[in-house]
Amino acid sequence: MKKQINSCPNQTEKLKLVSMLANKAIMAIKNGTIKKRNLVWLELTGCSGNIISLLDAANPGFKNLATQMVNIIFDNSLMVAEGQAAMEKLFAITADDYILVVEGAIASKDNGLYNIIGQFNGQPITAYRAINELGPKASYVIAMGACASDGGISAGRPNPSGSLSVQSILNRKVIKLPGCPCHPDWLTGTLSYILLYGQPELDNKDRPTMFYSTLIHDVCPRRPYFDQGIFAEKLGDKSCMFKIGCRGPVTPVDCPVRKWNQHVNWPIGDDSPCIGCAQFGFPDRMEPFISYNTTREV
Amino acid sequence: MSEQHFYDKDFNKTINDINDTIDNLYLTEDCYEKNKLLNNLRKQIANITMMMQNNQNYSKNNIEPVTQNDPRVFTPEELSTYTGKNGNPAYVAVNGVVYDMTNVAAWGGATHFGLTPGKDLSGVFASCHDGQPILSTLPVVGVMAP
Amino acid sequence: MSERLVINPVTRISGFLEIDATVEDNIVTDTHTKGLLFRGFEKMLTGRSPFDAVYFTQRICGICSSAHAMASTMALEDAMDIEVSDQGKYLRDIIHGCEYLQNHIRHFYQYTLPDYVAMPQNNTLFIAKQTDLRLPKIKNDLLVQHYFDSLDISRSAHEMLAVLGGKAPHNHGVFIGGITTQATKEKISRLFSLLHNITEFIDSKMVPDTQTVAQYYQDYFEMGKGYGNFLSYGCFNNYSQLGTLYLNPFIYHDGIKQVLDPERITENIATSWYTDQTETYAPNETIAEPDIAKSQAYSWVKAPRYNGLPYESGPLARMWLSGEYRHGISAMDRTIARVLEAKKIAAIIKVLLSNLIPGTDVQQVYSVPSTAFGKGLIDTTRGALGHWLKIENQLISFYQIIAPTTWNLSTRTEDNLPGPGEKALIGTQITDPSNPVELGRIIRSFDPCISCATHIYQSGNLINSIQIVS
Ligand code: HEM
Ligand code: SF4
Numbered sequence: 075m076k077k078q079i080n081s082c083p084n085q086t087e088k089l090k091l092v093s094m095l096a097n098k099a100i101m102a103i104k105n106g107t108i109k110k111r112n113l114v115w116l117e118l119t120g121c122s123g124n125i126i127s128l129l130d131a132a133n134p135g136f137k138n139l140a141t142q143m144v145n146i147i148f149d150n151s152l153m154v155a156e157g158q159a160a161m162e163k164l165f166a167i168t169a170d171d172y173i174l175v176v177e178g179a180i181a182s183k184d185n186g187l188y189n190i191i192g193q194f195n196g197q198p199i200t201a202y203r204a205i206n207e208l209g210p211k212a213s214y215v216i217a218m219g220a221c222a223s224d225g226g227i228s229a230g231r232p233n234p235s236g237s238l239s240v241q242s243i244l245n246r247k248v249i250k251l252p253g254c255p256c257h258p259d260w261l262t263g264t265l266s267y268i269l270l271y272g273q274p275e276l277d278n279k280d281r282p283t284m285f286y287s288t289l290i291h292d293v294c295p296r297r298p299y300f301d302q303g304i305f306a307e308k309l310g311d312k313s314c315m316f317k318i319g320c321r322g323p324v325t326p327v328d329c330p331v332r333k334w335n336q337h338v339n340w341p342i343g344d345d346s347p348c349i350g351c352a353q354f355g356f357p358d359r360m361e362p363f364i365s366y367n368t369t370r371e372v
Numbered sequence: 373m374s375e376q377h378f379y380d381k382d383f384n385k386t387i388n389d390i391n392d393t394i395d396n397l398y399l400t401e402d403c404y405e406k407n408k409l410l411n412n413l414r415k416q417i418a419n420i421t422m423m424m425q426n427n428q429n430y431s432k433n434n435i436e437p438v439t440q441n442d443p444r445v446f447t448p449e450e451l452s453t454y455t456g457k458n459g460n461p462a463y464v465a466v467n468g469v470v471y472d473m474t475n476v477a478a479w480g481g482a483t484h485f486g487l488t489p490g491k492d493l494s495g496v497f498a499s500c501h502d503g504q505p506i507l508s509t510l511p512v513v514g515v516m517a518p
Numbered sequence: 519m520s521e522r523l524v525i526n527p528v529t530r531i532s533g534f535l536e537i538d539a540t541v542e543d544n545i546v547t548d549t550h551t552k553g554l555l556f557r558g559f560e561k562m563l564t565g566r567s568p569f570d571a572v573y574f575t576q577r578i579c580g581i582c583s584s585a586h587a588m589a590s591t592m593a594l595e596d597a598m599d600i601e602v603s604d605q606g607k608y609l610r611d612i613i614h615g616c617e618y619l620q621n622h623i624r625h626f627y628q629y630t631l632p633d634y635v636a637m638p639q640n641n642t643l644f645i646a647k648q649t650d651l652r653l654p655k656i657k658n659d660l661l662v663q664h665y666f667d668s669l670d671i672s673r674s675a676h677e678m679l680a681v682l683g684g685k686a687p688h689n690h691g692v693f694i695g696g697i698t699t700q701a702t703k704e705k706i707s708r709l710f711s712l713l714h715n716i717t718e719f720i721d722s723k724m725v726p727d728t729q730t731v732a733q734y735y736q737d738y739f740e741m742g743k744g745y746g747n748f749l750s751y752g753c754f755n756n757y758s759q760l761g762t763l764y765l766n767p768f769i770y771h772d773g774i775k776q777v778l779d780p781e782r783i784t785e786n787i788a789t790s791w792y793t794d795q796t797e798t799y800a801p802n803e804t805i806a807e808p809d810i811a812k813s814q815a816y817s818w819v820k821a822p823r824y825n826g827l828p829y830e831s832g833p834l835a836r837m838w839l840s841g842e843y844r845h846g847i848s849a850m851d852r853t854i855a856r857v858l859e860a861k862k863i864a865a866i867i868k869v870l871l872s873n874l875i876p877g878t879d880v881q882q883v884y885s886v887p888s889t890a891f892g893k894g895l896i897d898t899t900r901g902a903l904g905h906w907l908k909i910e911n912q913l914i915s916f917y918q919i920i921a922p923t924t925w926n927l928s929t930r931t932e933d934n935l936p937g938p939g940e941k942a943l944i945g946t947q948i949t950d951p952s953n954p955v956e957l958g959r960i961i962r963s964f965d966p967c968i969s970c971a972t973h974i975y976q977s978g979n980l981i982n983s984i985q986i987v988s
Contacts, residue, residue, distance in 0.1 A: 087403050112642070119557060121969045122532050123580020123687045129624065129669060130676050130686065137666050145642040150529050154632040155646035156958055157525040163645070181556070184810055190554040191534055192527040227557075227577040231565075234558025234808075254577060255687050284404065291477055292411045300477065301421055309698040310881035319481025334685035335677045338708075344684030344691055345699040345881075347480070349573060351688075357574065359486040362567040366883045367457050368482045369474055 088331055091284065092259045093133035095266035100134070100142045108269055110142075112172035114164065114208060115149035118201035119189045119228045119237050120178025120221040123255040125151045127219075131258030132336055139262060143269065147172065150191065161194040165207070173268065174212035175261070176240050179221040179228040180205050183236030202243070209244040214268055216249045217241065218261055223252040224354045231358050241280075249273070250280045252327075254351035259332060260285045279354065285332075290322035290348055293330045305370060310345045317368040321350030321360050383423055390416045444514030446470050448492065451516070455490040456482025462489035463513060466497045471510040492516065520547065523954050526554070528961060530629040532581045533968025535927070537957050541948055549936070549943040551927045551961065552817040553968045560805050563917040568594055568886050568909050569694075571917070575905065576688045578919070579969045581624070584617035584679065585898035586970075587692035589905040589919075594694050597892025597909055598884065604759050606696025606880035608870045609682060611754055612709070613691050614898070615867040616679035619716055620672050620686075621899040622833070622860040625965050626724060627668035630853055633959045634731050635661045649953050652734040661730065664723050671719045678712045681705050696880035703876045710871060717864045720857075728857040732850055742849035742960035744942035747771050748835035749778065749824055749925065751904065753897040754866050760873065763866045765897065768839045769824060775839060778824075780895060783904070785920060786821040786931040789814055797932070798823075801918045802891065802906045821928045821937065822920050830938040831901030831925045832964060833859040849942070852963035886912040900965050901925055921970035939964055 102108040117125060129136050140146050146153075148164045155163055178201070181188040186202030193199065209215055217240040220226030228237035241248045251260045264282050267274040274282045291297065299305070299314035306313045314320070325348055333340040341348055350360035357363075390413065397409050446463070451470065456462025462473040462482045473479045473489055482489055487496060497507075526536035534554035539546050559578055563571060571590040576583035588610065595602060636651045636658050637644035653661065676686040682697055682705065683689030691697040701709075732739075747770065754764035767778035786798045792806035792815075799806075806820070821828070829835075834855040837843035842862065843855050890909040895902070901922030908916035928937035936944060939961055948954045 088407070119555065121577055121580035121583075123577070123583065126580045126624075126687050129628075130673050132673065135673070136669055140643055141641060147642050149643065150527055150534070151532065152628055152643060153529050153646070154637050154644045154648065156527065156529045159646060160527060160529055187810070188556040189534070190526070190536075193524065193536070198526075227562075227574070230562040230574075232561060234561045235556055237557070255580065287404065287408060288411055292414055297414075301418060303475070308881045308883045309693060310700065310879050316477065316480050319483065321480055323477035323480060324485070335680035336673075338677055339680045339684050341684045341690040343699075344682075344689075346684060346690040346693070349690075355485055357570075357577075361486070361570055362481060362483065363573050364569040365457075365481045365483075365567070366885065369456050369459050369461055 088328065089337070092263040092266070095263055095270065096134035096138065096143070099266040099269040100138065102270060103142065111144055111213075111269060112167055112170060113144040113146050113265075114167055114172050114174050114212070115146060116174065116176045116178075116191070116201075116204055116208065117150045118176060118178035118191065118205065118222070119181040119235060120219065120226070122151055122177070124177035124219040124261075125149060127255040128258050128261060130335055131262055134262050134266075139265070143265070144173070158193070158195075161192045161199065164192075164204075165194060168208065168211050171213055173214045173216065173265070174208055175216045175218050176205065176222045177218045177256075179225050179237035179239060180243055181228070181235040182238050183234075188235040205240060205243055209240070210246060214249065214273065215240065215244060215246065216251060216261070216264060218251050219256045220252050220254040220351055220356050223250040224356070226254060227357055247273070248280060249276065249282065251285075252281065252352045252354065252356070254356060257285075257329075257332060257334065285328050286326050286352070288328060289324070289326045290330055290342075291320075294322050294342060295330065296342060306345075307370075308366065309364070312345065315342060315347035317370055318347045319362055319365050319368070320347040321353065322348040325350045325353040327352040383420070386416055386419050386423070443512075444470075445517050446514050447517045451492070452490045455488060464489050465492040465516050466494050466507060468516045468518075469507070469512055470514040470516060471507070472513045473510070476510065521951055523948070523951060523957070525954070525957060528958055528966075530632065531962060531966045531968065532579065533966070533970070535961070535966055535968050537943070537961060539943060539954070539957060541951055541954075544948050544951065546943050546946045546948065546957075549940045550816050551819075551937065551939045551943075553819045553923075553927065555968055556808075556818055558808075560917045560919060563907075563914050566914050568597070568907070568912070568914055569884070571907065571914060572693055573688070573690070575919070578921075579967060580687050582617060582621055582899050582967060582970065583686075583688045584614055584683070584692060585896070585900075585903050586905070586919075587689060588614050588896050588898065589894040589903045590907075591692055591694055592894030592896060593892040593905040593907045594894070595892070596894060597890035597907060598694070598887060600694060600884070602696060603880055604757050605875055605878040607757055608873055609697040609701060609878075609880065610692045612867055612870050613679055613683045613689060613697065615754070615863050615870070616675050618863045618899050619860055619867075620675035620679065621965075622856050622863075623668055623672040623675060623720075623724065626728070626853070626857055626860075627665050627672075629965070630962055631661060631665055631727075631731075633955065633962060634735060635665070637665075638662060647953065649950060650955050653730065657730055661727055664727055667723065668719070671716055674712050675716055678709055678716075681709055681712075693881070694884055695882060698881060700877050700879050701874050706871060706874055706876060710868075713864060713867055713871070717861075717868075720861050720864060724857055725861065728854055732854060735850060738850035738959065739846055739848045741946055741956065742852070742942040742963060743847050744830055744938045745828060746847045747827060747829045747938070748838050749829035749831045749902055750836050750839050751778065751895040751897045751902045753836070760869070763869060764862070765836050765840045767895070769829065770835070770839055771825075771827070771829075780893070782825050783920070784823050784826070786823060788821070788931045789816055789929045790820050791815045791818045792820070801904060801920060802893070802908070802916075805916065805918060817929050819927055819929050819937075820920075820924060821931050822925050823931065826931075828928055828935060828938050828941070829925060830964075831897070831922050832856075833899075835901065836897060837862075849960045849963040856965070888912055898922065900967055900970070921967070923964075923967045923970050926964045927966055939966070
C-alpha cells in the first residue's frame with residue numbers, strides 16, 4: 075500500500091512541489107527577476123515550536139530561507155540583537171515592505187499583559203499591541219500553527235490567558251497554516267509561492283489548497299482496514315485507528331503523503347491516532363485524543 | 373422491495389458519477405485538480421463497497437424482516453444510553469430521526485468536534501452542517517418519541 | 519550612583535524573559551529575572567481525560583516537548599500502577615535522548631554562539647551591535663560556518679526522534695508503557711546511521727568549537743557562579759538489565775552529595791503574582807490562584823525550593839553530580855558541561871539502541887482508575903522537571919508542573935534569597951553599561967525556557983526600559 079501511494083505520480087509531484095517552488099524563487103532572486111523580501115517572525119502566546127519546526131525544514135532548509143529567500147528582520151529565538159536594539163529593528167521595519175509570520179495566539183486578558191514580547195522606549199509591548207501595529211501594515215500575514223490560526227492550545231478551555239487567533243484581531247486577509255506545529259514545508263511552500271506569484275489559492279477558511287485540500291482519511295494507507303471494519307484496539311496496532319479516536323476523517327491535510335521530519339514518519343505511521351492538530355477547533359474539539367472504551371461492534 | 377429499488381437507484385447514480393469523474397480526469401492537466409478527482413474516485417468506490425455490504429445485510433435481514441413500517445421509537449432517556457462507549461452503540465437524534473453513528477468515520481472514538489452521542493443534536497447540526505447532504509448518508513435506527 | 523539596566527527581550531532563548539539589574543560602579547548589586555508569558559496549563563488540564571495529558575502537555579514547549587511527554591507519562595504510570603518493561607524504557611529514553619541532542623546542539627550553535635562570535639552582518643537576522651568579540655577572524659569564520667552546518671545535525675536529531683516518535687516537535691511516540699510503535703530492524707539501523715553522523719559532528723566540531731570559545735573567554739570561568747547547589751531527578755537510570763547509564767536522583771549542597779528526597783520539594787509564591795491559603799506548599803497540595811495586584815510580587819515565576827533553599831538544575835548539575843565534570847561552576851562551565859553532556863547522551867543512545875529487541879510491542883489496553891494520584895519526576899535537557907497529577911471520576915482533577923526553568927530562574931521567598939539565575943548575575947562586573955553583554959551571556963548559560971515555565975504571568979508594572987534609567 076505504501077509503495078503504491080509513493081509511486082503515484084501526483085503524490086510524488088506533491089512532495090517535490092515545495093522544493094521546486096523554493097528553487098524557482100531562489101533562482102528568480104539570483105537573476106533579479108524578483109526581490110528578496112523582508113520577513114518579520116513574531117512569536118506570541120504559544121510554545122515557540124513553529125520556529126523549531128522551521129529549523130527542521132529541508133529542501134529548502136532554514137539556511138536557504140534565511141540567506142537566499144528572505145531577510146529575517148526579527149525573530150525572538152534566533153536574532154542576535156537583544157533588548158531595545160531588537161525592538162528598534164522590529165518597529166523600524168513598519169516603514170518598509172514586509173511579510174509577517176505569526177506563531178502563537180494573542181493573549182488578551184488584562185490588556186494583554188499576560189504576554190509581553192519586549193520593551194520599546196520604556197513601554198512594555200504586549201503581543202496584543204505588536205499584532206495590532208505590525209499586522210495591518212504587512213503585505214502578507216501568515217498565521218503559522220494552531221494557536222495563531224485558531225487559538226489552539228493557548229486558547230484551550232478555560233482559556234486562562236484569553237488567547238485569540240490572529241484573524242480575530244486583524245480585519246484583513248490572514249493566510250492560515252494550522253498544525254501543531256505547522257509542518258515546515260507548509261510554510262516554506264507558501265512563502266515561496268508568495269515570493270513568486272503572490273497569494274496562493276486558499277480554501278474557504280484561508281488555508282492554501284496546495285496543502286490542505288485532501289482529508290487524511292481519503293488517502294490514509296490504513297483506509298482498507300477502515301473499509302473492512304478492522305480497527306486497532308490499542309496503540310501499536312497496525313490497523314485503522316478509528317475506534318481509538320482518529321481525527322483523520324475530519325482533518326484535511328497532506329500528512330499521509332508528506333509525513334514529517336524528512337518524510338520519515340507521521341502519527342498514524344507511528345501506530346497512534348491523528349489528533350486533528352491541523353483542523354480548526356484543536357485541541358478542545360478534537361478531544362479525547364485517545365480512548366479505549368469505544369464500542370467496537372454492535 | 374422498495375428498499376432494493378432504492379439501492380439500485382443509488383448504485384446507478386454512483387456509477388454515473390464515477391464515469392463523470394473519469395471523463396474529467398482525461399481532460400484535466402492540473403495536478404491538484406487531478407488529485408481531487410482521484411480522491412473523489414476513491415470516495416465513490418468506497419460508497420459502492422458500502423452499498424454492496426448494505427445490500428448483503430439487507431438480504432440477510434430479509435430472513436428476519438426489518439420492521440420498516442414500525443420504526444423504533446426512542447425517549448430521550450433511552451437515547452441517552454447510546455453513548456458509543458463500553459459496548460453501547462452511538463446514536464444521535466437530528467430533527468426527530470435517530471441515526472447510528474457507531475461506524476461513521478467522522479465520529480472517531482464516538483466523538484465529533486467535542487460532541488458526544490446519546491443526545492438530540494438538531495441545534496448544533498443546523499448550525500454546523502446546514503444545507504450539507506449528510507443526513508441522507510447516515511444509517512437510521514428509529515425516531516424520537518413525539 | 520546606581521543605574522538600572524533592563525534587557526527585554528532577552529533573545530535567543532525559548533520564550534520571553536526580562537533581566538532587570540541594578541548596577542553600582544559597574545558591578546551588579548541586585549537583579550530580578552522575569553518571565554513574560556502566561557498560558558495556565560494547570561487550569562487547562564483540569565477536567566480532561568488523563569490519557570490526553572501526554573500529548574497536551576507537550577504543547578507547553580516547542581523546543582523540549584518530549585520532556586513533558588516523559589514526565590506526564592511517568593506521572594500517569596505512577597497513578598495507574600503500571601510497571602514499564604526495560605524495552606519500553608529503552609525505547610522512550612531513546613526519544614528523550616534525541617530531544618537532548620536536538621536541544622543541546624541548537625542551544626550551543628543558535629543561542630549561545632552569537633554571544634561570542636561575530637555573526638555576518640550582511641544578514642538581517644544577525645545585524646546587531648556586537649561588542650567584546652575576541653576570536654581571530656579565521657576561527658570566527660569557522661564557527662560561523664559551523665553555525666550553519668549544525669542546522670543539518672540538529673535536524674537529524676529530530677529526524678531520529680520522529681523515526682520512533684512519529685513527528686517532532688510534539689511527538690506521538692512517548693506513551694504509557696514506553697512508546698506507541700515498535701522498533702523494526704530497519705528503524706534501528708536507520709537510527710544507528712543518523713546517530714553516527716551526529717556523534718561525529720559532536721566530536722569533530724562541537725567539542726573543539728566549545729574549546730575555542732572557552733580559550734578566548736577565560737574570564738567567563740569566573741563569572742556567573744550562582745549558589746553551587748545542584749539538584750537532579752535522575753535520567754537514563756533504573757533499568758533492570760543495564761542499571762544506571764547516567765544519573766540517579768541526587769542533590770549537592772555545601773560540598774556534599776546526597777540522595778534526593780522528593781518530599782522535601784516545596785514551592786513558594788511570596789514574590790510571585792499568586793495568592794493561596796499559604797505561601798509555601800508541597801507540589802501536590804494546591805494550585806495557587808493568579809493575583810495580578812499582589813504587592814511585593816515582581817514576577818509570575820514561582821519559587822521551588824529543596825529543604826527551603828534554591829537549587830540549580832541542568833547539564834552542569836548532572837555532570838557534576840555524576841562526577842563526569844568537576845572543573846568548576848560558572849557561565850563557561852555550564853556551556854562546556856552542556857556540550858560534553860551531548861557527547862555522553864549520544865553514547866547512551868548507542869547503548870540503548872544496541873539493546874533493543876526489534877518488534878517488541880509494549881502497548882496494552884489501559885483503563886483509568888476512578889481516583890488516583892501520581893507524580894513523574896525526570897531530568898530533562900534543561901534540568902529537573904516534575905508533573906504531579908490527581909484523577910477523580912476518571913478525569914484530571916489536579917495538575918502541577920514545576921519546570922527546570924522554574925528552578926533556575928526562580929523568584930524569591932520571604933527570606934529574599936535570589937533565585938539561582940539572579941544569584942549568578944549578582945556581583946558581575948559590567949564593562950560597558952550601555953551594552954551589558956555579560957548579563958545575556960550568563961543567563962543564556964542556564965538555557966532558560968520561559969515557554970516551559972507556563973505558570974508564569976507578566977508583572978504588568980511599567981518599569982523602565984532596556985536603556986539605562988538611573
Ligand atoms: C459542533 C458542530 C459540528 C461541527 C463543527 C462539525 C464539523 C464537521 C467537519 C469539519 C466535518 C468534515 C467535513 C469534511 O471536511 O469532509 C464534518 C463531517 C461530518 N459531520 Fe459534522 N460537525 C458538527 C456537528 C455534527 C453533527 C451534530 C452531526 C450529526 C449528525 C455531524 C455529522 C457529520 C458527518 C456524518 C460528517 C461526515 C460527512 C461526510 O462524510 O462528508 N456533524 N463535520
Ligand atoms: S487510521 Fe484514521 S485516517 Fe486512517 S483510515 Fe483509519 S480513521 Fe481513517
